[in-house]
Amino acid sequence: MGASLxxxxxxxxxxxxxxxxxxxxxxxxxxxxxxxxxxxxxVADLPAGWDSKPAPDTTRDAGTYWAKExxxxxxxxxxxxxxxxxxxxxNPTHPDFARIRFASPEPFYFDDRLGRAWVK
Numbered sequence: 001m002g003a004s005l006x007x008x009x010x011x012x013x014x015x016x017x018x019x020x021x022x023x024x025x026x027x028x029x030x031x032x033x034x035x036x037x038x039x040x041x042x043v044a045d046l047p048a049g050w051d052s053k054p055a056p057d058t059t060r061d062a063g064t065y066w067a068k069e070x071x072x073x074x075x076x077x078x079x080x081x082x083x084x085x086x087x088x089x090x091n092p093t094h095p096d097f098a099r100i101r102f103a104s105p106e107p108f109y110f111d112d113r114l115g116r117a118w119v120k
Contacts, residue, residue: 009055009080010063010089017067017089037072037096043083051080067091073100 011017043050047058066075066089073096079085091097 009059010075010077011067012060012064015064015067016092017063036074036099037094038074038076039066039072040076041078043078046078051078051083053080055080063089067093070094073097 046062047056049056050059063075066072070091070093073091073094075089075091077087077089079087090100
């Protein structure tokens with residue numbers, strides 16, 4: 001519920017949501033969502049500038065509407081950082097939210113070569 005304290009790209013202050021990204025691309029994770037209500041948005045569904053920084057009110061409005069209207073438990077959206085990747089916005093107030101199960105966290109390490117790519 002901490003996200004409800006601060007507006008982010010997909011919610012206004014006061015709207016509880018949470019998000020998942022990198023590990024959610026695994027087939028095991030996606031198969032768990034098959035029985036959970038999910039809405040999928042593509043880049044074409046979003047207004048121009050949806051990925052700008054700071055996040056525009058248009059995405060906050062869309063995410064807040066989705067959450068408050070209890071449209072689905074999961075909103076799948078393009079990543080603002082890597083649009084080919086997906087972010088999954090989870091609605092803890094949706095009735096299907098209790099059916100979501102999370103795997104144990106796994107350590108993630110950045111490869112040193114990624115840092116060198118930005119140094120010239």
